[in-house]
Amino acid sequence: MLKVAIIGSGAISSAHIDAYLKFPDRCRIVAISDIYADKAQARIDRYQLSAAVVQDYKELLSMDIDLVSVCTPPYTHAPIAIDFLNAGKHVIVEKPMASSLQECDEMNDAARKNGKILSVIAQNRYKAPMMKLKAVLDSGLAGPIVHAQVDSFWWRGHCYYDLWWRGTWEKEGGGCTLNHAVHHIDAFLWMMGFPQEVQAFMSNVAHNNAEVEDLSIAMLRYPSGALAQITSSVVHHGEEQQLVFQGTKARVSAPWKLTASDSKPNGFPEPNGALEKEIRQFYDGLPQLAYEGHQGQIDNVLMAIETGAPVLIDGISGRSTLELIVGIYKSASTGEKVVFPIRQDDPFYTREGIQANAIHFYEKKTSLDNFQDLSIPS
Known part of the structure; x- marks a missing residue:
């Protein structure tokens, strides 16, 4: 025990x-x-x-x-x-x-x-749709991935950042990219692997009681030439979230959606029903999770x-997720493309370096010791 x-x-x-x-x-x-x-x-x-x-x-x-x-x-x-x-x-x-x-x-x-x-x-990795999507990608049925799209869309009210530790680079460590999109970014890296470089932008468009971003957009490049985009937000009504992978043969995503195309003689697409059926049967045949x-x-x-x-x-996986997020913060703060890895002599390697070099959008003016427990985790 x-x-x-x-x-x-x-x-x-x-x-x-x-x-x-x-x-x-x-x-x-x-x-x-x-x-x-x-x-x-x-x-x-x-x-x-x-x-x-x-x-x-x-x-x-x-x-x-x-x-x-x-x-x-x-x-x-x-x-x-x-x-x-x-x-x-x-x-x-x-x-x-x-x-x-x-x-x-x-x-x-x-x-x-x-x-x-x-x-x-x-x-989020321990959800059946995510596990199944990972298995489909690993199977190669969709072909090599050429583009991926991550929409980590959340919505939080202005008072969300009134809590004493939220909204500061010192205590929260960042905004929506770090504390909301982290799950989607982890799942994305698990499925797609680590990129070669990133160019990013971030802003604070609706929460002037926070130093940190409430919206960021990152563009990633892989050694294969594949591209990906990640949007992290706490300003999206409806909180519609998805991970989309475009392979050379088919498009798959979470929430689950599948489309496969063949080429007509003139280059325009037509549905590849046989491949769609094969991928769907593979997906449906995967086991559900016990927990x-x-x-x-x-x-x-x-x-x-x-x-x-x-x-x-493990902690190595957790570090990889943070390295991509730090790369997004560095690129968005400096306006420069970031090439990985981020080394120990980089100003953004330490917490003090991030605090000194990341964009401070606003100064935090309101600080509450505690909210009532509304069972909202993040």
């Missing part, structure tokens, strides 16, 4: 608690830590947990705990995760992994040095601890 602690009892902690409670024969939550003890107690009361309330997470470092979920604001992820890894605990950390590539490297070094698992939450979302990822981590198998989403 694995003993689990939750660090941070904000809205996203509910997804972790719900997931752990799905596996009562494999793990038990023994502590919830939060700087606001009443928030931690409220979580315990809501779920009727037999768990301790701890205000200072460092009190847990010497306790008999196997695994912790870090659900705190992004700027705290690195020090908390490193402390627990050095104390011999496995760590699941919420998105984004950290506020800088330097912090990611320090977290991965701590995991490697201590022989412990570091997994970064990317729960989805946070439950799927936590099941994967528990299994890795129990069996020694690797996790699907």
